[in-house]
Amino acid sequence: MNRRNLLINGLRWASLVPVTAAAMSQAPTPASPFVTHQLKPNIYWIEGGGGNSTVIVGTNGVIVVDAKTTKAGGQELLDDITKITPKPVTTVILTHSDGDHVNGLAAFPAGLKVIAHENNKKEQETALAAGGRGAPPADHLPTQVTTKNKETLTIDGEKLELFHWAPAHTSGDLIVYLPNEKIVATGDIIATSNPYPRIHDEKHGSTEGWITTAKEMAALDADTFVPGHGSIQTKADIQKRIADAEARRAQVKEMVAQGKSLDEIKGALGDNDKLNYKSWIEVCYEELAKK
Numbered sequence: 503m504n505r506r507n508l509l510i511n512g513l514r515w516a517s518l519v520p521v522t523a524a525a526m527s528q529a530p531t532p533a534s535p536f537v538t539h540q541l542k543p544n545i546y547w548i549e550g551g552g553g554n555s556t557v558i559v560g561t562n563g564v565i566v567v568d569a570k571t572t573k574a575g576g577q578e579l580l581d582d583i584t585k586i587t588p589k590p591v592t593t594v595i596l597t598h599s600d601g602d603h604v605n606g607l608a609a610f611p612a613g614l615k616v617i618a619h620e621n622n623k624k625e626q627e628t629a630l631a632a633g634g635r636g637a638p639p640a641d642h643l644p645t646q647v648t649t650k651n652k653e654t655l656t657i658d659g660e661k662l663e664l665f666h667w668a669p670a671h672t673s674g675d676l677i678v679y680l681p682n683e684k685i686v687a688t689g690d691i692i693a694t695s696n697p698y699p700r701i702h703d704e705k706h707g708s709t710e711g712w713i714t715t716a717k718e719m720a721a722l723d724a725d726t727f728v729p730g731h732g733s734i735q736t737k738a739d740i741q742k743r744i745a746d747a748e749a750r751r752a753q754v755k756e757m758v759a760q761g762k763s764l765d766e767i768k769g770a771l772g773d774n775d776k777l778n779y780k781s782w783i784e785v786c787y788e789e790l791a792k793k
């Protein structure tokens with residue numbers, strides 16, 4: 503990215519973030535088509551309309567991980583679930599607070615259980631107070647928050663483990679692990695639209711925390727990872743992403759120690775991503791140059 507683009511991106515970032523941080527998070531094409539994929543007899547993932555959703559059909563009801571971007575998208579998700587099972591959706595688990603995973607909740611029934619990390623709830627409350635197009639639906643804020651590194655739940659006969667090791671993509675990430683099926687819903691810890699992880703520094707995410715989180719996640723006894731965006735990932739795919747991100751962070755660290763500027767580092771490492779948000783190199787630099 504040349505200096506002019508960098509400046510334009512910097513201005514775009516600076517002018518939008520204070521107004522509607524959540525709206526920025528909605529970026530991935532909400533109009534993308536919905537497709538249902540079956541993973542196990544009672545487990546599916548549904549792509550399209552923003553972030554991926556994982557659907558778990560329990561004994562009496564349905565558990566959904568992430569709820570799409572808009573009310574219309576949330577409704578389409580619910581309609582697609584009725585094609586899988588007549589059981590009602592009773593529980594939603596949110597992997598993080600970004601609008602493309604949360605705001606479809608507007609279409610969901612009242613009285614729903616919504617589980618999220620406590621920092622996710624705080625981020626949603628902040629976005630709600632700021633208002634604007636990207637604000638989450640006020641009547642579907644999390645009803646149950648997790649506060650520990652690991653919480654084990656059995657919902658409708660399905661065993662789930664919810665993990666939060668460190669601030670990573672955001673300060674309120676939650677990894678959803680189904681130990682009996684060896685499946686992980688990663689949220690945007692993994693999003694294959696970009697080779698490197700995205701860190702929301704405005705939501706107090708962290709590159710170091712991302713590495714910790716991704717490594718812990720890869721250490722789970724799992725073989726199928728449903729990413730926040732993109733197609734199913736294997737454990738080897740996850741390990742490759744970790745190795746790439748870690749190597750790049752180490753290069754930035756070395757160049758920061760040599761006194762190199764961000765522009766010099768980006769030039770040397772070839773940071774040409776046309777992103778409307780900060781790249782992995784940029785967030786690594788900001789964290790490491792501060793130390």
Ligand SMILES: [Zn+2]
Nearest residue numbers: 527598600690
């Ligand atoms: Zn996200």
